[in-house]
Amino acid sequence: MAPMTLPTPTLHTGRLRLRPLVADDADDLFALHSSRTVQRYWDAPPWEERARADQFLARCRQVAEDGTGARVAVDRADDGVFLGWCGLTRWNADYRSAALGYCFSEAAWGHGYATEAAGAVLRWAFDTLDLNRVQAETDTRNVASARVLEKLGFVHEGTQREDCVVEGVVSDSWVFGLLRRDWLPSAGG
Secondary structure: OOOOOOOOOOEEOOOEEEEEOOHHHHHHHHHHHOOOOOOOOOOOOOOOOOHHHHHHHHHHHHHHHHOOOEEEEEEEOOOOOEEEEEEEEEEEOOOOEEEEEEEEOHHHOOOOHHHHHHHHHHHHHHHHHOOOEEEEEEEOOOHHHHHHHHHOOOEEEEEEEEEEEEOOEEEEEEEEEEEHHHOOOOOOO
16 A cells, blocks of 8 residues: 655644744744754764754654654744654554654753643544544753643653764663554543
C-alpha cells in the first residue's frame, strides 16, 4: 500500500495557535535551534548555518508527504509571536504508534505552553490517527521536559544509557510512553 499524505492540522487552544510550518518561519526556527541555551539537552549541536532551517522545513514537508507525521508551528494567539514547534513523527498505522517531539524558545519556558501545545497535538493525533501509543524521549538532565510529559499522562518507562553524544558530551535519555487508555484529554490546552 502506498504511503498517504498526512495533512498538517491547524489547531487552537486557549492561548495558542498551532499551524503548518511555512518558509517564513525559517528565521524563527534558526533563532530557536541556534540557541545554545535552548539546545543544551538536544540530541544534536546548535545550528550554525541558516540553511539548516530550510532543511528542517523540507524534512517537515517530507514527513507530511510520507504520511509519517506532522509538525506544527506554535504561535501565541493574542499577538502571533512564534514560540516554537511541536509534532509527531514515526507514525506507524499498523502499530498505531508515533513519537512526540517539541522545541520552545527560552522566552516561552515556564508558561505551560509546551504542555498546552503538546496536549492539542495529542488530542488531534488520538482522534485522527487512531493511535494506541505515543513515545517521547528526553535527556535525563532535562527535568522540565520530563515534567511536561508527566503532566500529559506519559509514564517513565526506562532509560537509554549513553544513547547520545553531542559535541563530545555523552548523555542518557529517559523514555516515556503514553497509551490511549491512559490519555487524559483534559491535559494541556
